[in-house]
Amino acid sequence: MNAFPEDRNLAKRKRKNKIFQTLFLMSTCFGVVALALLLIQVLSQGIGWLNWDFLTNFSSRIPENAGFKAAIFGTLWMMSITAPLTFIIGVATAIYLEEYAKDTRLSRIIQTNISNLAGVPSIVFGLLGLTIFVRLFGFGNSILSGGLTMTLLVLPIIIVASQEAIKAVPMSLRHASFAMGANRWQTVLRVVLPSAFPGILTGTILSMSRAIGETAPLIVIGAVGYIAFTPESFFSQFTVMPIQIYGWASLPKAEFQNVAAAGIIVLLIALLGMNALAIYLRGKFQKK
Structure with missing residues (x-):
């Protein structure tokens, strides 16, 4: 059957x-x-x-004496520019687009362009930074040029992540705030942002992880592969961890491949640490 x-x-x-x-x-x-x-x-x-000397020495032509100090300091200096600028501009843009901008043709065009910029190859941002910051503004191949270029690179990512976090806030919370007599800015500041902050913070930290690992834009703007000093100002020349690793990996001497592997370990620890911090902070603020 x-x-x-x-x-x-x-x-x-x-x-x-x-x-x-x-x-x-x-x-x-x-x-x-x-x-x-x-x-x-x-x-x-x-x-x-990987030892203490590797973290405290400058790069050297002798593999046993090569260190990661200049690259670590250069990365920290660059991120001290990128992180605050990206967070402030990105969150402010997301708030405007979601809470203040009306559904007009202009706002839709802006939204579409922001989404498209998130998928543009990173080297394009390097060419943009070379044209604007290095040549037009005259900053040269300095930390300031690198930080501003990285800001342009990760800004669309933070804007999109912040918009999604703001969209996830229930409209009922906004209506309740308006019913209590709060104006729009008070509602955004005291209701929307605290609720959306875990998602905004997670997107910010993850985008900073991408900025730390990028190489192509910084090579285009002129970040050098060999530095024997730590930066003294935002107009100093610099190198970063990915460029230093690339420089070691391209050398013919076999020992430098091991030195590059040690640099990769340090970079991975930094990236995994930032991802773990994003997960921890997201869980902490969601509980609140």
Whole structure:
């Protein structure tokens, strides 16, 4: 006796579900295995070269004396410009677009361009920074040029993340604030922003992680690969961790591959630390 059509359809759906579940599991395992192999290779090459001297010495032509100090300080100086500018401009733009801008053709054009800029290759922002900050404004290949270029790079990401966080705030909270006599700015400041802050903060930290790991824009604006001093001002020449790693990896001497692996470990620790901080802060503020 033939099975009922409903039973055949149920069995067919179960087979499809099993097939897609297997495909998704294989995709996940592929990514995890590739990451694990990369980490194992980097750790095996660089862990023996990672010591206090590596963190406190400047780069050198001798692999045993090469250090990461200039790159670490250069990254910190650059992020001291990028982080506050990006957060202030990005959050302010998101607040305007979501809370104040009307649904007009101009606002839709602005929104579309912001979304498109988030997917533009990073080297394009490097060319923009070279044209505007290095040549037009005359900042040269300085930390200020690098920080402003990185601000342009990650600004669309923070704007989009902040907009999504603000959209997630229920309209009922806004209506309740208006009903209590608050104006729009008071509602934004005391109701919307506190509710959206976990998402805004997470997007900000993750975008800073991207800025720390970018190389192409900084090479275009003239960040150098060899620096034997720490920056003294925002107009000093500089290098950053990815550029220093790239410089070591391109040298023919085999020991510099191990030095580059040690630099990658330091960079990974910084990136993983920032991601962990984003997760911690998001959970903390969501509980509040």
